[in-house]
Structure formats: structure tokens, C-alpha cells
Amino acid sequence: MNMNATITPDYTAIKVKQNAAWGSGDYAKVGTTLQIVGEDLAEALDLRPGSTVLDVAAGNGNATLAFARRWCDVISTDYVDALLARSEARAFAEDLPVKYQIADAEALPFAADQFDGVVSTFGVMFAPNQKQAAAELVRVCRSGGKIGLANWTPSSFIGALFKVLGGMVPPPAGLSSPALWGTRDWIGQEFGAKCRSIELTEKNFIFRYRSPEHFVEVFRNFYGPVHKAFLALDEQRQIELERAIISLIAERNTATDGSVRVPAAYAQIVITKS
Numbered sequence: 001m002n003m004n005a006t007i008t009p010d011y012t013a014i015k016v017k018q019n020a021a022w023g024s025g026d027y028a029k030v031g032t033t034l035q036i037v038g039e040d041l042a043e044a045l046d047l048r049p050g051s052t053v054l055d056v057a058a059g060n061g062n063a064t065l066a067f068a069r070r071w072c073d074v075i076s077t078d079y080v081d082a083l084l085a086r087s088e089a090r091a092f093a094e095d096l097p098v099k100y101q102i103a104d105a106e107a108l109p110f111a112a113d114q115f116d117g118v119v120s121t122f123g124v125m126f127a128p129n130q131k132q133a134a135a136e137l138v139r140v141c142r143s144g145g146k147i148g149l150a151n152w153t154p155s156s157f158i159g160a161l162f163k164v165l166g167g168m169v170p171p172p173a174g175l176s177s178p179a180l181w182g183t184r185d186w187i188g189q190e191f192g193a194k195c196r197s198i199e200l201t202e203k204n205f206i207f208r209y210r211s212p213e214h215f216v217e218v219f220r221n222f223y224g225p226v227h228k229a230f231l232a233l234d235e236q237r238q239i240e241l242e243r244a245i246i247s248l249i250a251e252r253n254t255a256t257d258g259s260v261r262v263p264a265a266y267a268q269i270v271i272t273k274s
Helices: 011-023 027-045 062-068 081-093 130-140 157-168 178-182 184-194 212-222 224-231 235-252
Strands: 052-055 073-078 099-102 115-121 141-152 195-209 260-273
Touching: 011 081, 011 224, 027 062, 027 081, 027 115, 027 141, 027 195, 027 212, 027 260, 052 062, 062 073, 062 081, 062 115, 073 081, 081 099, 115 130, 130 141, 130 178, 130 184, 141 178, 157 178, 157 224, 157 235, 157 260, 178 184, 178 260, 184 195, 184 260, 195 212, 212 224, 212 235, 212 260, 224 235, 235 260
Parallel strands: 052 073, 052 115, 073 099, 115 141
Antiparallel strands: 141 260, 195 260
């Protein structure tokens, strides 16, 4: 047996499980707290009103709404229909004319060179076939258009949280870390030959919760990957996971009053296509 053989992940099976994970709980309750990231990304791309924008792995629509508020013509996509429904309700409440469509980030059902802007906030980075997903972002963006991304970095709080989860519930064999999307080297490798410029700025999102226990409660009930991790464990291991998350929070918490104020680093990326 060749012990050095490369393991090829079963991407189809992984996506089925991912769909179930992100569809479980109620990600929108966590996702809406990240709205500022979508607004900041929209400012960074600086697209003119009337620009066509595709939001990939859009979740509950933070970037979608941010660009629509700036009079862009937005198509919002995800492969979890429940998340798109939550986003659509938000757009309806603000009378924003967003179009919604189920779509796989690794096989976008759009023509080449179709959009002025292609964006994703903490979404496309979780596609299991990372190279294919990156290639799709480039394909559907027009020459001179912009690709805008917000991706957690490997050393970030969320990067560390996923390491804690992986220690309890190992990820599928052969799967690369989503946090690669938050590194300058990987972004340069996948996009550099196809773009005029790459601007990567490290920023912080601040997680704010009433207490460490409140953070665990919200993420355990509503954030799909954490929700599924707890369900996969027996009672004793669930206790261990909760303790591990609270310990991680303690390491990074800047609040001194018992609440949670945890900075989480992410890469804000603006790529101009050749």
C-alpha cells in the first residue's frame, strides 16, 4: 500500500453533508451579526450604481443587501434554500429588488464574463473543491470587473474554533482548510495569473455576546457546523467541547466585565480581473 497516496475527497458526498450542516440550526441568527462585513466589502469594491453583482454562497444575504442598498443589480445564490429564504425576507422588508437562485459555488449556472462584481462573505471559502470554486468566480466575472471576498484567516478566532471542532469531529479525509482562502499565498496562487491586481487587507470583526456561555448557547443552537458537532458527540464529549470553546474565548476575550468581546481576523480581498 502506498502510504503517501493523495486522498481524493468525495466532493459530492461532502456537499450533501455541508448542505445539511448549514441548513441546520438557524445560521441567520448568527449571520445578521456580521452585516458590517458586507457593508465594508461593498465600500471597498466601490462599484457604480447599476453594476451587476453575483453573491456566491450568500447565506442570509449580508453582502447581497449591502450591494443592493447601493443600487447594484444583485443575484444572490446559495445551495441552501432556507438561507436564501431568510435573505429574501430581509430584502422584501427593505423593498430591495434582489433576484434569488439556488446555485453551487463550484458550478455556477451563469455565462462567462457576465458580472461586474462577484462577491462572497464567509461563504465560498467553505466550498470543498476550492480550486474549482475559485475558477468559477473568475469565469463569471467580466474583464476589468472585481471579485470581492471576506474570508477568515487561519489564526483567527473562527479559524481556531474550527480547529477545536476538527479535534472533536474530524473533517473528511483529504479536505483542505477553508482558512486557506484567508491567506495571501493561496489567493495569489489561485487568482494571480488571472487578475490585474489583488488587494488584501486584514481586518477584525468583533464578536460580542453577553457571556462565554451565551456565545456557546447561540452557536450550539444556530451555527450549523457547531450545531452538528454537538449532535455528533455523546454527553461527555459535548461537555468537553463546550469547555474547549469557553477556553478558546478566554484566551482571546478583551472584555473585562464578564461579557464577550473577541476580535476575529479576516482577510478583505479585492481582485481586479485581467
